[in-house]
Amino acid sequence: MGIVNVTPDSFADGGHHATAEQAVAHARRLIAEGADLIDIGGESTRPGAQPVAVEVERARVLPVVAALRAETGLPISVDTTKAEVAAAALAAGADMVNDVSAGRFDSAMLPLVAERGAAVVLMHMQGTPATMQQAPAYGDVVAEVAAFLAERAAAARSAGIDAERIWVDPGIGFGKRPEHNLALLAHLERLAALGFPVLVGASRKTFLGALGGEPVEARLAASLAAAVLAVAHGARAVRVHDVAPTRRAVAVADAVGYASRVAGTR
Numbered sequence: 547m548g549i550v551n552v553t554p555d556s557f558a559d560g561g562h563h564a565t566a567e568q569a570v571a572h573a574r575r576l577i578a579e580g581a582d583l584i585d586i587g588g589e590s591t592r593p594g595a596q597p598v599a600v601e602v603e604r605a606r607v608l609p610v611v612a613a614l615r616a617e618t619g620l621p622i623s624v625d626t627t628k629a630e631v632a633a634a635a636l637a638a639g640a641d642m643v644n645d646v647s648a649g650r651f652d653s654a655m656l657p658l659v660a661e662r663g664a665a666v667v668l669m670h671m672q673g674t675p676a677t678m679q680q681a682p683a684y685g686d687v688v689a690e691v692a693a694f695l696a697e698r699a700a701a702a703r704s705a706g707i708d709a710e711r712i713w714v715d716p717g718i719g720f721g722k723r724p725e726h727n728l729a730l731l732a733h734l735e736r737l738a739a740l741g742f743p744v745l746v747g748a749s750r751k752t753f754l755g756a757l758g759g760e761p762v763e764a765r766l767a768a769s770l771a772a773a774v775l776a777v778a779h780g781a782r783a784v785r786v787h788d789v790a791p792t793r794r795a796v797a798v799a800d801a802v803g804y805a806s807r808v809a810g811t812r
């Protein structure tokens with residue numbers, strides 16, 4: 547999943563693709579690099595980010611969704627917690643809603659996704675983007691994230707969303723200390739065991755910088771390691787800024803995983 551942030555303030559690439567033209571050009575590059583899916587967002591969810599008004603977010607996202615829909619058959623996802631933004635994006639041709647609140651911030655979100663027959667990503671977050679990194683705390687982070695995702699998936703099912711259209715995501719960096727993120731990556735199998743495909747977004751995130759000290763623009767190597775480990779531990783998709791190198795790295799993880807399954811059946 548290639549990331550297109552149409553925002554002035556995203557943590558990794560804020561302001562780089564702030565106009566619709568720049569964002570569409572960036573999405574084209576990600577598609578050329580081999581993205582299977584494009585995620586378009588108009589509101590930063592970085593720690594401490596302030597909410598964006600619905601009209602502003604819609605105006606950022608819609609032209610990009612519409613322009614891309616006109617030129618690609620690849621699935622398009624809209625990264626939003628607001629049902630009004632999601633509704634407009636789905637009407638403009640998006641296929642999937644990536645909701646970092648897992649349908650909790652807007653009670654109209656899950657019914658909307660059900661009614662449109664769209665897919666949804668349900669992501670775990672402790673707190674809200676404004677407060678989530680103040681004092682994240684867990685007893686057993688993997689068990690708590692798994693229980694949360696199971697509960698949100700059940701809510702999505704009762705809203706009428708088909709099970710095969712539900713994805714789950716541990717929410718790397720969303721109300722988590724570095725050790726929480728590492729434990730989740732190490733035990734993704736326990737989230738995959740819920741029976742839904744797992745998406746992981748570790749690309750360029752702060753916990754990688756905390757390990758090696760790199761600033762955000764120098765976290766490619768660490769991001770590739772995280773993507774490979776995510777896939778090796780059961781992720782079905784990774785949400786990344788750097789599509790071409792991630793594809794190469796993940797292909798190795800996939801091949802090793804396949805070889806080990808084949809060897810295991812002999």
Ligand code: HH2
Pocket residue numbers: 549551553555556557558587589590591592625644645646667669715717718745746747748785
């Ligand atoms: N991370 C970010 C945003 N959306 N969605 C999912 N499903 N999983 C994630 O891990 C995730 C997400 C944050 O990263 P980014 O979009 O690069 O930055 P910002 O929120 O500042 O726009």
